[in-house]
Amino acid sequence: MDDLKVIEIKKSVFADNETDANNLRKELKDKGIFLLNLMSSPGSGKTTTLIRTLDLIKEKVRVAVMEADIDSDVDARKIKDATGVESIQLHTGGMCHLDAEMTRQGLDNLDLEETDLVILENVGNLVCPAEFDTGSVRNAMILSVPEGDDKPLKYPLMFSICDVVVINKMDVAPYFDFDLEKCKEYIRMRNPEAKVIPICAKTGEGVEAFAQWLLDEVAAWKVSE
Amino acid sequence: MHELGIVFYIIRDVKKTAEENGVTRVSSVVMNIGEVSTVVPEYLTDCWRWAADKEPLLKGSELKINPIPAVTVCEDCKTEYDTVRFGKTCPSCGSTNTVLLRGNEVEIESITVPENN
Numbered sequence: 001m002d003d004l005k006v007i008e009i010k011k012s013v014f015a016d017n018e019t020d021a022n023n024l025r026k027e028l029k030d031k032g033i034f035l036l037n038l039m040s041s042p043g044s045g046k047t048t049t050l051i052r053t054l055d056l057i058k059e060k061v062r063v064a065v066m067e068a069d070i071d072s073d074v075d076a077r078k079i080k081d082a083t084g085v086e087s088i089q090l091h092t093g094g095m096c097h098l099d100a101e102m103t104r105q106g107l108d109n110l111d112l113e114e115t116d117l118v119i120l121e122n123v124g125n126l127v128c129p130a131e132f133d134t135g136s137v138r139n140a141m142i143l144s145v146p147e148g149d150d151k152p153l154k155y156p157l158m159f160s161i162c163d164v165v166v167i168n169k170m171d172v173a174p175y176f177d178f179d180l181e182k183c184k185e186y187i188r189m190r191n192p193e194a195k196v197i198p199i200c201a202k203t204g205e206g207v208e209a210f211a212q213w214l215l216d217e218v219a220a221w222k223v224s225e
Numbered sequence: 226m227h228e229l230g231i232v233f234y235i236i237r238d239v240k241k242t243a244e245e246n247g248v249t250r251v252s253s254v255v256m257n258i259g260e261v262s263t264v265v266p267e268y269l270t271d272c273w274r275w276a277a278d279k280e281p282l283l284k285g286s287e288l289k290i291n292p293i294p295a296v297t298v299c300e301d302c303k304t305e306y307d308t309v310r311f312g313k314t315c316p317s318c319g320s321t322n323t324v325l326l327r328g329n330e331v332e333i334e335s336i337t338v339p340e341n342n
Contacts, residue, residue: 004252004337004338004339004340005337005338005339005340006335006336006337006338007242007246007248007335007336007337007338008334008335009238009239009242009333009334009335009336010332010333010334010335011238011332011333012330012331012332013231013234013235013238013331013332013333014234014331016234016237016238017234094229095230095233096227096230097230127227127263128227128230131263156313157263189313189321190313
């Protein structure tokens, strides 16, 4: 047992997932399906925002939802009851994120022939979901006002991979010393390309801007090479 | 438990390499962990102990961590600087047009196996 042999690997732990994710994206493109990966902290209002958004888009695009959580199916039920949109629950088995393989298993449970857009509500977490590509076409995140305007500084990776940052609970901004302009500036520092959309999911204010962004992206993806 | 998830990925990759090389016992796994990779080395080794001991291939094996200091380069004045100390802003010219050179690694460097394996 004294002599030891070294086998070099020199490989990123994320490499296999990145390959899986790229393959999944290609397959989805062939099938004409747009996958949106929606991320945020727990309690930012992802499900409420999603319900509002679905009400605005469900007549215009064939949409289905995959809810990822560590446990329970409360979110999938809530979505289905509130909007009538097909919604399935994925359990991550204790894992704090979804990877491309888990996303694929979820997609296998949907009727993809009848779908143009799949929205994946990732596990509430600003760290791990940013590191694991799900195979999505676009990444969106929701930051809610009580979390603070400095979140982009604390979780730089999450903000740097998102195409759109929705800022929710704008109605309570005065109570939390939340500075929207400062927050936008911090987001730009991490990601100059990110679109920022302030909303209030409770009243529905601003949600149509997010819905329109999504519909435009789905339409552009369908005709892209 | 971010690190536990990462440990599962490491175990999967190490098992694959072991299979390809006909290895039945691993003594240690060496990881390159970047300073700004968001992986906490102590948590990673704790999670490793718990998960690796459940695998016959990895029982008792050690996870060795090779820390990689984070370095950022300024695209404008080409200065290379300590990322943890100065973040996105170049300490030399004040530009934020900067790119992380290294320090983001979560990489399996190698595995060590007994010679008579």
